[in-house]
Amino acid sequence: MTQDKNAERKKEFRTTVDGTVVKQVYTAADVAQPGDTSLPAEFPFTRHVQGNGYRGRFWTMRQYAGFATVEETNKRYKYLYGQGSTGFSVAFHLPTQEGYDSDHTLSAGEVGKTGVAIDSLKDMEQLWDGIPLSDVSTSMTINATASIILAMYIAAAEKQGADPSKLKGTVQNDILKEYVARNTYIFGPGPSMRLVTDVIGYCAEKLPEWNSISISGYHIREAGSTAIQEVAFTMANGIAYVQAMLDRGMKIDSFAPRLSFFFAANTNLIEEVAKFRAARRIWANIIKDRFGSNNPRSQMLRFHVQTDGFTLTEQQPLNNIMRVTIQSLAAVMGGCQSLHTNSYDEALQLPTEQAVQVALRTQQIIAEESGVADTIDPLGGSYYMENLTNQIEKGAKKYIEKIDEMGGALEAIRKGYMQAEIARSAYDYQKAVDSGEQIVVGVNKYTSKTADETTIFEVDPAVEKKQTERLRILRQERDNLKVKSALEKVKKVAATNENMMPVLIEAVKTYATQGEISNALREVFGEYREPSIL
Amino acid sequence: MGSTELKTIRVLIAKPGLDGHDRGAKVIARGLKDAGMEVIYLGLRLTPEQIVEAAIQEDVDAVGLSSLSGAHLALFPKIVELLRSKGGEKILVVVGGIIPKKDFAVLKEAGVSGIFGPGTPIPEIAKFIQENIQEK
Amino acid sequence: MNQKIKILVDRMLSGDKPSLARLISLIERESPEVPEIMELVSPSQLQPYRVGITGLAGAGKSTLVNKLTSFYRKQNLTVGIIAVDPSSVITGGAVLGDRIRMQQHYLDEGVFIRSMATRGCYGGLCKAVEDAAKLISVSGKDILIIETTGIGQTETEITKVADVVVMVLTPGFGDSIQLMKAGIIEIADIIVVNKADIEGADILVNEIRNELKYSTRKKDQLVMMVQASNDIGVAELFEEIEKKRLENNLEERILKC
Structure with a gap:
C-alpha cells in the first residue's frame, strides 16, 4: 500500500465532534487586525479580570465534598476548622435539592447519597454546631430550594448570635441551568425565577457579603453541550437573571458585581482556554451594551471551574489523573478565580481520600511547579x-x-430549545465515540482487560433509617400548630409579589421541614415536568 | 405463527429516583431508535411503581434504567420484583449509570440482566437487548 | 379458536390491563390472530366518547391530554389514551415521549395509556390505531383520547375515529399559519391556540377566524385561547368538549328511540 506523505490522519479536524473546524496552521491572516489589544483588567477583560493575575495570589483551590449525615459532616467541619480552615463547601443529598423530606417515597435509596441530608432547621443547627458562622465562609450547592436552605442558614446563624449582615458565602441559586441540564427543579421557570430574584434581592439588602448566584455552564457541558453552547447558554441565562433583577427595580451596579459564574474545563486545552477568554469578553460587552453599565466591577466575569466529570472514564481510572491535569491547566491558563479538580475514581463511586488528595496536589503542582501561573x-x-x-x-x-x-x-x-441542542450534541459525540472517530483512551483505543478496582468509599445504608427516625421525632416534638400557620403564611405570601425570604425564615424557625415548605409552594406554584425533546 | 409478524422491539427508558443526570438516558433512547427500536421515554423522577405500571401498559420487551446518585441498590431490584409480581416477568431489565463493580452480583442476583457502565457503545447495548428479550 | 387469544380477550373485557396491553401489541405487529381478536370484540358494547387531539409537534398536545384526563377523572369517568408518534422512515425506530407529560396518571386504576408508533403509515392513522382504539373502547373506558402528531394529508382520518376533533396550534414559527392556509383546520371542531401568552397569539386567532369565514362548516367551529401549562382556559375547553359529548349522547338516545 502506498501512502501519500502529505496525507492527514483525518479528513477534517475539529476541536470536538460538533466543535470548530481546526486548520493545519494559523497565521496573522487568521486574526483580525488590530484585534483585541486590551491588557489584563482592561475592558473587555479578555486576558484577565485582575491586573496582576496569579502573581499576587493563586486561584482558590476549593474542593466540593458531601457526607451522608449532619454528624459526620459536622465532625469533618470541626476538624477542618481546628486546622485553621474557614472555607466550607456543602453538598446536599438529592431530596433536599428537590424539596422532598427524607421520608418521602421518592427519597427511598437517595438519603445521604450525594451529600448531607438536611430536612429541618434542627439539621442545619447541628451541621454547624461548634463552628461560629460569623467567622467562616460557606459555599452551598443548592438551587430549587436555595431560598429555604439559605433561610435555614440565616436562622441557624442568628441562633448562634451571629449578625446576618456579616455572613459570607455563596448559594448556587441558578435554576435556569437546572431546566437546561441538571434537572433538580421543582416549580416552573416563572415562579422559580421569582424565588431566585427574591434571594438576590434579599441578599443585596441584608447579606451584603453573600454571593447570591453562581450562573453555571458546568452542568450544561456535562449534559453534553459543546464549548460554544456552554458559553452561549450560560450567557443567555445570565441575561435573563439580570433582566429579572432590573424588572424588580434594582440598579444594575447594585447587584452585577456580585454575580459569579461557574464553568467546566474539558480536555481540549486550547479550545477551553479560548472559551474562558471569549466568555469574559462576551459578558463585559453584554453588561456594557445591553445593560448600559460602565462600571468595570459589573462588567468583569469572575468564575469558578470544575474539571469536566463526564470525561472521567471507568476504564483505566488512573488515566483520569492526566485528563484532570490538562483540564486544570486550561482553567488556570484561562484565568479562573477558583478551581475544583475531580478525583480520578469518580466515574466509579464517591471518591476515596487518596484520590481526593491527588486531585488537590494536581492544582498545587500546576501552581508551584509548572510556571503557567507566573504570567x-x-x-x-x-x-x-x-x-x-x-x-x-x-x-x-x-x-x-x-x-x-x-x-x-x-x-x-x-420550548426545550437549549435542551434539544444539548441532547443532539451529546448524541453526536456518543456516535463518534462508538464509531471510533472520537478517540477516548482506554475506552475505544488502547484498551486493556486488567480490572482496576480501587478502594471503595460508600454510604452506610443505615443513614436513611436514622434520618427518617430523626424526622419522625421532630414532627412529634415541635409545635405543629405553629408549623401549620407558618405554612399557611408561606402560601399567602407566595401568591403575592412580596419577597419570600422573611416568611421563609419565619417558617423554618418553627421547624417546618424543607419538604413541607416546598409542598406549600407546590400548591401555589404547581410543579414542572420536562418537555419531551427527543 | 410468528414468521409473518413485524416484530419491532419496544423498550422503556426511565430514570427512577431523584437523580437528574439524563444525558446517558437520552443518548441511549436516540441510539436505540436508530437501531430500529421503539423507545418509550419516560423521563425523570419516577417511583418503581410508576415505571412498572408504564412498562406493563406499554407491553415493552425491555426496560432500561439509569441512576448516577448511588440509589441503584434500593431502586433496581425493587423494579424487577414489581415487574415479576405484576405479570411482567418476561420483560428484560438492563441498567446503566454509575454502578460499582461490587454491586454487579447483587443486581444480577436480583434479576437485572445487563449492566452497562459509562463508555459502553450503544450498538453493544442494542445487540444485548436483541439477543436477550423473550417471546411473550 | 385459539384458546390463548380467547383468554386474553376475556381478561381484557373484565378490565385486565396487561391483557389489553398484550392484545394491542399483537395488533401492532399485524399478528395473524388479529381477525380473530377483532371478531371476539363485540361492537354492541357501550362505546366511549372519543376525543381526537391533533396538531404540530411541540404544540403542547400531551400537556392538554394530561389536563383533560384530570378533569374527566374528577368526574369519575375512566380514560383510555392512545398517543401516536411517527416512526423513523430510515430505521423504523421511534422515540415515544408523550407519556412524560402524563406521569400523574400512571398509577390511576381508571387510566390506561398506550404509546404507539406509526410503523409505516406515515402522516395518518393506521389500521392498528383504529383497532387498538376499538380494544380500549370495549375494555370499559368512558372516554378515549387519541393524540396524533404532525398534520399530513391523511390526518383527516382522525375524524373517522373521533367524535370530536381538537386541533392545537401555537403562535410563532409560521407553521400554524401554513396549516391553516392548507385548509386543514376544516376538520377541527375546536381549534385551540395554546401557549396564548406568547407574542402573536392574537394575530393567529384573527387569522384563524378569517380563514374560517371560508370554511364550509364555519358555524360550529370554535376557536379558543389556552395556556395549558398555566391552567388557563383548560377548564373552558373541557366544558366545550363535555357539551359536545352530552349533545352526542342525546342524539344517540333520540336515534335509539
Whole structure:
C-alpha cells in the first residue's frame, strides 16, 4: 500500500465532534487586525479580570465534598476548622435539592447519597454546631430550594448570635441551568425565577457579603453541550437573571458585581482556554451594551471551574489523573478565580481520600511547579488562540441572538430549545465515540482487560433509617400548630409579589421541614415536568 | 405463527429516583431508535411503581434504567420484583449509570440482566437487548 | 379458536390491563390472530366518547391530554389514551415521549395509556390505531383520547375515529399559519391556540377566524385561547368538549328511540 506523505490522519479536524473546524496552521491572516489589544483588567477583560493575575495570589483551590449525615459532616467541619480552615463547601443529598423530606417515597435509596441530608432547621443547627458562622465562609450547592436552605442558614446563624449582615458565602441559586441540564427543579421557570430574584434581592439588602448566584455552564457541558453552547447558554441565562433583577427595580451596579459564574474545563486545552477568554469578553460587552453599565466591577466575569466529570472514564481510572491535569491547566491558563479538580475514581463511586488528595496536589503542582501561573494569559497572542477566541465569541453570539429571537432564555427553555441542542450534541459525540472517530483512551483505543478496582468509599445504608427516625421525632416534638400557620403564611405570601425570604425564615424557625415548605409552594406554584425533546 | 409478524422491539427508558443526570438516558433512547427500536421515554423522577405500571401498559420487551446518585441498590431490584409480581416477568431489565463493580452480583442476583457502565457503545447495548428479550 | 387469544380477550373485557396491553401489541405487529381478536370484540358494547387531539409537534398536545384526563377523572369517568408518534422512515425506530407529560396518571386504576408508533403509515392513522382504539373502547373506558402528531394529508382520518376533533396550534414559527392556509383546520371542531401568552397569539386567532369565514362548516367551529401549562382556559375547553359529548349522547338516545 502506498501512502501519500502529505496525507492527514483525518479528513477534517475539529476541536470536538460538533466543535470548530481546526486548520493545519494559523497565521496573522487568521486574526483580525488590530484585534483585541486590551491588557489584563482592561475592558473587555479578555486576558484577565485582575491586573496582576496569579502573581499576587493563586486561584482558590476549593474542593466540593458531601457526607451522608449532619454528624459526620459536622465532625469533618470541626476538624477542618481546628486546622485553621474557614472555607466550607456543602453538598446536599438529592431530596433536599428537590424539596422532598427524607421520608418521602421518592427519597427511598437517595438519603445521604450525594451529600448531607438536611430536612429541618434542627439539621442545619447541628451541621454547624461548634463552628461560629460569623467567622467562616460557606459555599452551598443548592438551587430549587436555595431560598429555604439559605433561610435555614440565616436562622441557624442568628441562633448562634451571629449578625446576618456579616455572613459570607455563596448559594448556587441558578435554576435556569437546572431546566437546561441538571434537572433538580421543582416549580416552573416563572415562579422559580421569582424565588431566585427574591434571594438576590434579599441578599443585596441584608447579606451584603453573600454571593447570591453562581450562573453555571458546568452542568450544561456535562449534559453534553459543546464549548460554544456552554458559553452561549450560560450567557443567555445570565441575561435573563439580570433582566429579572432590573424588572424588580434594582440598579444594575447594585447587584452585577456580585454575580459569579461557574464553568467546566474539558480536555481540549486550547479550545477551553479560548472559551474562558471569549466568555469574559462576551459578558463585559453584554453588561456594557445591553445593560448600559460602565462600571468595570459589573462588567468583569469572575468564575469558578470544575474539571469536566463526564470525561472521567471507568476504564483505566488512573488515566483520569492526566485528563484532570490538562483540564486544570486550561482553567488556570484561562484565568479562573477558583478551581475544583475531580478525583480520578469518580466515574466509579464517591471518591476515596487518596484520590481526593491527588486531585488537590494536581492544582498545587500546576501552581508551584509548572510556571503557567507566573504570567497572565500565557497563550494570548497565539494566532490559533486568538482565532479560536474570536470563533467561540462569534458562535456564542449567534446562539444568543437566536435565543433573543425566541423571547429570551425562559422561552427557549420552555420550548426545550437549549435542551434539544444539548441532547443532539451529546448524541453526536456518543456516535463518534462508538464509531471510533472520537478517540477516548482506554475506552475505544488502547484498551486493556486488567480490572482496576480501587478502594471503595460508600454510604452506610443505615443513614436513611436514622434520618427518617430523626424526622419522625421532630414532627412529634415541635409545635405543629405553629408549623401549620407558618405554612399557611408561606402560601399567602407566595401568591403575592412580596419577597419570600422573611416568611421563609419565619417558617423554618418553627421547624417546618424543607419538604413541607416546598409542598406549600407546590400548591401555589404547581410543579414542572420536562418537555419531551427527543 | 410468528414468521409473518413485524416484530419491532419496544423498550422503556426511565430514570427512577431523584437523580437528574439524563444525558446517558437520552443518548441511549436516540441510539436505540436508530437501531430500529421503539423507545418509550419516560423521563425523570419516577417511583418503581410508576415505571412498572408504564412498562406493563406499554407491553415493552425491555426496560432500561439509569441512576448516577448511588440509589441503584434500593431502586433496581425493587423494579424487577414489581415487574415479576405484576405479570411482567418476561420483560428484560438492563441498567446503566454509575454502578460499582461490587454491586454487579447483587443486581444480577436480583434479576437485572445487563449492566452497562459509562463508555459502553450503544450498538453493544442494542445487540444485548436483541439477543436477550423473550417471546411473550 | 385459539384458546390463548380467547383468554386474553376475556381478561381484557373484565378490565385486565396487561391483557389489553398484550392484545394491542399483537395488533401492532399485524399478528395473524388479529381477525380473530377483532371478531371476539363485540361492537354492541357501550362505546366511549372519543376525543381526537391533533396538531404540530411541540404544540403542547400531551400537556392538554394530561389536563383533560384530570378533569374527566374528577368526574369519575375512566380514560383510555392512545398517543401516536411517527416512526423513523430510515430505521423504523421511534422515540415515544408523550407519556412524560402524563406521569400523574400512571398509577390511576381508571387510566390506561398506550404509546404507539406509526410503523409505516406515515402522516395518518393506521389500521392498528383504529383497532387498538376499538380494544380500549370495549375494555370499559368512558372516554378515549387519541393524540396524533404532525398534520399530513391523511390526518383527516382522525375524524373517522373521533367524535370530536381538537386541533392545537401555537403562535410563532409560521407553521400554524401554513396549516391553516392548507385548509386543514376544516376538520377541527375546536381549534385551540395554546401557549396564548406568547407574542402573536392574537394575530393567529384573527387569522384563524378569517380563514374560517371560508370554511364550509364555519358555524360550529370554535376557536379558543389556552395556556395549558398555566391552567388557563383548560377548564373552558373541557366544558366545550363535555357539551359536545352530552349533545352526542342525546342524539344517540333520540336515534335509539
